Amino acid sequence: MTAKIVIKDLYKSFGPKKVLQGLNLEVEQGESVVVIGGSGTGKSVLLKCILGLLHPDSGEIFVDGQPTVRLRGSERAEMMAKFGMLFQGAALFDSLPVWQNVSFGLIQGQGMKLPEAKRVAIETLGKVGLGADVADLTPAELSGGMQKRVGLARAIAARPEILFFDEPTTGLDPIMSDVINQLIAERVRDLGATALSITHDMASARKIADRIVMLYHGKIIWQGKTAEIDQSGNPYVDQFIHGRAEGPIQMEVRAS
Amino acid sequence: MGDILATIGRPALAFFASVGRLFLFAGVSLSHIVRLPFYGRLVLRQMMLIGYNSLPVVGLTALFTGMVLALQSHTGFAGLGGDSAVALLVVLSVTRELGPVIAGLMVAGRVGAAIAAELGTMSVTDQIAALSTLSTNPYKYLVVPRLLAGVITMPLLVVIADIIGILGGYVVAIYLLDYNPSSYLHQTWMALKTPDVVSGLIKAAVFGFIVTLMGCYHGYHSRGGAQGVGSATTNAVVSSSIVILLMDYLLTSVFFS
8 A cells, every 4th residue: 555645756946946855755644744854944845845836846746646746626626625734824814703714615615504614613623622702703813822723623624634734833832832732633643634744843743743754955864753763863863853053954044 | 238138138028927927817817717616705795895895986086087077178168169068078088088097097096905915915824825725726716706896896886987977077067167057968968979888888897807807916926924915015006007008098999990
């Protein structure tokens, strides 16, 4: 059986800036993989390429064995129905109340009737620890942590097979970060979903990952089980997980 | 010499590239109009926002335009045949030109800017990307309803602008310039021709398309936070105003040549 997501030789540049330089990655069915790496190493670009929001220069991405890079129109839409994503800034629709945000994919994608959609939305909000009272608020009335929870509820509402998390804890305090990490780990487990997350928060990576992958200069330089990361023997990984300024990774202070 | 050519060439290339992107964007958007699903409720909502909410602005500008036309033509035509020329000039200018153009420019400022700011903010906060992860095509959900609403409501706005503009001319002619009401009305009626009104309404539909297309295009492609949204808004208003005046000339030369 092939892996759920297979990425082969992915290249992507923006003008002279080479972001992904021959990236290879496999994510097994039901596995939670976390990609770590510094800012600007191509983590977000990787997710956007898989979702089809960016078009890679070369390489191929297989989902359930099906090549996806050249999918368009209704075939692309069908493939996207397998995915749920939590965006870095939550990316809630600020013109809609919370419950319509949560059940958006159900109403628009599957044509679910509004009363039923509201019931599902409230049930899903319950799974991320929010009460029915927030359902009628607008996203602007929520705190950052609550917006992230609503974003998580929206990502899981249609019970997708694959979940993506883009920097799920950025901008949250350590306690709220842990709450979100806990929720992500639980929800991924009871959906039995395949999860791919990107983060530079090691606490988050340790909590939600089965396997950790380190990205550096557009390539994967280390991967292994979460428990093995402290004995990786890789100086790049050691520098990153301990957050040292000194080491083989030189921060690009100037934009190149 | 090479420097001079490069200085001319680079902006020219950038200009043609953006014109190309605009046509591609328009093509993709139009192709989504005829494909399901169709969000009828969103079209109605946009018709309210674009059409109904623009009524006060368009009505007021049309009123003052009709009034000033009567006043100007009265002083201009003094000694050249008087009142018959005033009614004719007001009717022709309002229905053929000023109704659609002024309504188009006002809607560009009001609606084009609002669309660009809304879609721009959605773009920089990943809301447009989020739509496509929720089985919803952003062209169908965001762009198509606005384009349709623009094309449908602009002619309706211009019908109202025509009526109010001609009324403005009437008010000035009768109450300020002491024209005879019944003969002024008769001359207005004689001057009113179907082709003039219809050509104005076709222009209006084209302008509605231009305003909403420019708003959507610049908003959709805005990058780089608040500053990007700001420049998208400016570009939407400036480019749609210029293209409205350009298309006005081209359409006039087609209709009345």
